[in-house]
Amino acid sequence: MKQRNLAGTWRRVGNRAMLKASLGDKARQIRATCVQMAYDGKMGHLGSALSCVDAIVALYHDWLRVSPATADDPDRDRFILSKGHACTAHYAVLADLGFVPKDCLSRYAVMNQPMGSHPCKHALPLLECSTGSLGHGLGIASGMLYGLRHKRSPARVAVLLGDGECNEGSVWEAAMFCAAQKLDGLLAMVDYNRLQAVGRTDQVNGHSSLEEKFRSFGWGARTIDGNAMGGILDALDRFPLRPGRPTALILRTVKGAGVSFMEDQVLWHYRVPSAEDLARALEELKAAPLHLEGSER
Amino acid sequence: MKLAFVETLIRLARANRRIMLLTGDLGFQIFDRFQALYGPRYVNVGVAEAQLVGAAAGLAMTGYRPVTYSIASFATARCFEQIKLSIAYHGLPVVLVGGGGGYAYGECGVTHHSGEDLSLLSGLPGMTVVAPGDAHEVERLLPQVLELPGPAYFRIGRGQEPRYHSRAPVLLGKARLIQEGGEIAVLSTGEIAGELVRALRLLKERRLTPLAYQFHTVKPLDVETLRKVSARVRVILVLEEHLAHGGLGSQVAAWLAQRGSRSVVRMLCIPDEFVLGSPEKHQLRERYGLDAAALAKTIEAEWRASPSARRRG
Numbered sequence: 001m002k003q004r005n006l007a008g009t010w011r012r013v014g015n016r017a018m019l020k021a022s023l024g025d026k027a028r029q030i031r032a033t034c035v036q037m038a039y040d041g042k043m044g045h046l047g048s049a050l051s052c053v054d055a056i057v058a059l060y061h062d063w064l065r066v067s068p069a070t071a072d073d074p075d076r077d078r079f080i081l082s083k084g085h086a087c088t089a090h091y092a093v094l095a096d097l098g099f100v101p102k103d104c105l106s107r108y109a110v111m112n113q114p115m116g117s118h119p120c121k122h123a124l125p126l127l128e129c130s131t132g133s134l135g136h137g138l139g140i141a142s143g144m145l146y147g148l149r150h151k152r153s154p155a156r157v158a159v160l161l162g163d164g165e166c167n168e169g170s171v172w173e174a175a176m177f178c179a180a181q182k183l184d185g186l187l188a189m190v191d192y193n194r195l196q197a198v199g200r201t202d203q204v205n206g207h208s209s210l211e212e213k214f215r216s217f218g219w220g221a222r223t224i225d226g227n228a229m230g231g232i233l234d235a236l237d238r239f240p241l242r243p244g245r246p247t248a249l250i251l252r253t254v255k256g257a258g259v260s261f262m263e264d265q266v267l268w269h270y271r272v273p274s275a276e277d278l279a280r281a282l283e284e285l286k287a288a289p290l291h292l293e294g295s296e297r
Numbered sequence: 298m299k300l301a302f303v304e305t306l307i308r309l310a311r312a313n314r315r316i317m318l319l320t321g322d323l324g325f326q327i328f329d330r331f332q333a334l335y336g337p338r339y340v341n342v343g344v345a346e347a348q349l350v351g352a353a354a355g356l357a358m359t360g361y362r363p364v365t366y367s368i369a370s371f372a373t374a375r376c377f378e379q380i381k382l383s384i385a386y387h388g389l390p391v392v393l394v395g396g397g398g399g400y401a402y403g404e405c406g407v408t409h410h411s412g413e414d415l416s417l418l419s420g421l422p423g424m425t426v427v428a429p430g431d432a433h434e435v436e437r438l439l440p441q442v443l444e445l446p447g448p449a450y451f452r453i454g455r456g457q458e459p460r461y462h463s464r465a466p467v468l469l470g471k472a473r474l475i476q477e478g479g480e481i482a483v484l485s486t487g488e489i490a491g492e493l494v495r496a497l498r499l500l501k502e503r504r505l506t507p508l509a510y511q512f513h514t515v516k517p518l519d520v521e522t523l524r525k526v527s528a529r530v531r532v533i534l535v536l537e538e539h540l541a542h543g544g545l546g547s548q549v550a551a552w553l554a555q556r557g558s559r560s561v562v563r564m565l566c567i568p569d570e571f572v573l574g575s576p577e578k579h580q581l582r583e584r585y586g587l588d589a590a591a592l593a594k595t596i597e598a599e600w601r602a603s604p605s606a607r608r609r610g
Contacts, residue, residue, distance in 0.1 A: 129383075133382055136351060139352055140351050143353060147317075147360070148359055170351065170379070176345065181340075
């Protein structure tokens with residue numbers, strides 16, 4: 001089987017099963033990091049970060065052709081976290097891969113530091129763009145890809161959206177455009193954790209049909225288990241799902257995934273973990289936060 | 298002005314291959330030549346203003362110089378958050394063109410009026426706000442805004458605005474002298490400058506020659522000219538096809554007040570109301586005393602009431 005490494009070149013990897021297992025471990029460590037960051041930074045949105053950890057890990061390790069050395073390369077693949085409030089997961093992955101120093105993680109949501117409570121490109125220039133207000137990422141991604149294709153760049157663009165975010169009309173304006181322009185270098189992942197800020201996504205705006213919606217807009221679309229590393233990697237291998245069309249992967253996830261008492265609880269959209277919550281979560285995850293590895297907490 | 302905009306853009310796009318033109322499904326036929334010449338550098342995103350601005354942001358992030366076009370009211374208010382966050386927050390060099398700015402589409406009703414565009418866009422940090430007065434100013438200013446490192450709003454008219462004469466060069470950020478004079482000053486922005494020029498002609502017959510400037514650049518405000526004007530005259534009239542709040546008039550008044558000026562600013566604009574009844578542009582101007590004849594009367598009254606005129610008796 002072929003796999004792209006971080007330098008963006010192709011290599012053969014013998015054991016796909018091993019990669020799936022190791023990235024599963026990686027995801028647990030990223031989750032532990034997110035919980036620690038939320039505790040230290042006294043900032044919520046933990047449930048939204050935990051649900052999409054697996055997707056971000058999979059993207060950076062197996063799909064995005066970008067590395068710290070190629071972060072400025074015009075032909076790099078691009079990633080936009082459109083659901084910007086889930087940024088602890090993105091920050092942790094960036095630090096793990098060496099895009100940013102790990103010690104930044106201990107200063108999440110601290111004034112004038114690189115890792116703000118919502119991603120800001122002025123604070124952390126290697127981000128493709130600043131996000132935080134919902135419904136902007138897909139439109140920006142579509143423009144990027146249109147431009148990249150016009151330049152004949154091989155670069156692709158991945159966007160991670162929330163399911164609540166798909167209430168925004170601008171998402172569907174962009175979805176129409178992407179299909180009309182045949183932007184098949186575009187990958188949209190929707191973190192369908194079925195909970196939005198104050199209620200069940202399906203009850204608020206009837207989202208049980210996200211896959212059908214994207215398909216009817218002219219996309220290739222599939223629903224997969226978004227917290228199962230193996231399934232995500234398999235789906236990424238099949239990109240683009242349909243030649244000549246943008247691809248949407250609807251990730252069925254659990255909000256707060258990986259920490260039993262946070263799972264599927266709307267409370268954990270905003271709640272900040274207590275010291276006790278933190279200890280319990282790390283115990284359950286059986287992993288240490290990245291930036292505290294080998295040090296006394 | 299619209300044709301001048303398209304023709305100028307076609308000329309600029311020939312030399313600068315990074316220019317892309319995006320429209321929100323408006324500008325019937327006027328972009329045909331651009332499209333024929335430049336193919337995929339013309340994009341109709343459909344009736345989707347948020348997408349218009351979002352796509353422009355993405356293009357600018359990959360090194361292009363996008364120019365977006367829609368009717369001013371839709372190009373600004375409809376997608377304001379996209380302009381604020383995707384464009385201005387990122388400081389991207391996108392030129393947002395609003396066609397038929399102000400009340401040029403008066404007869405189409407309130408939905409097509411944009412009496413708050415200058416205010417909205419001036420409220421964004423780093424945004425340059427330009428409202429040319431005629432086709433000549435469009436031709437001269439468009440290349441300049443396309444050289445800016447950051448975003449710009451470019452309000453143009455609907456078509457067939459009269460050209461007016463001024464020997465002063467058209468420089469972005471610099472007010473343009475329309476008429477040398479004194480006693481009082483009249484400042485204008487946007488295509489209503491044509492109305493002012495006609496009013497000045499009427500006044501000249503009565504030997505009244507106020508100082509007159511066209512502030513085609515609303516932001517950044519040309520405070521150097523403002524300083525000179527306020528040193529010379531006491532009363533400054535500001536004429537614009539815009540609501541009173543946040544346009545050129547209020548920006549001029551705020552600047553003068555902040556530096557303790559004794560100048561009196563009178564705003565000649567649309568009062569704080571929705572303009573109902575769908576009047577055509579000229580009817581609307583008559584309704585609010587913004588047509589040349591009414592302007593001449595207002596300016597004359599201010600002239601006669603000015604301190605030095607009174608001293609002369």
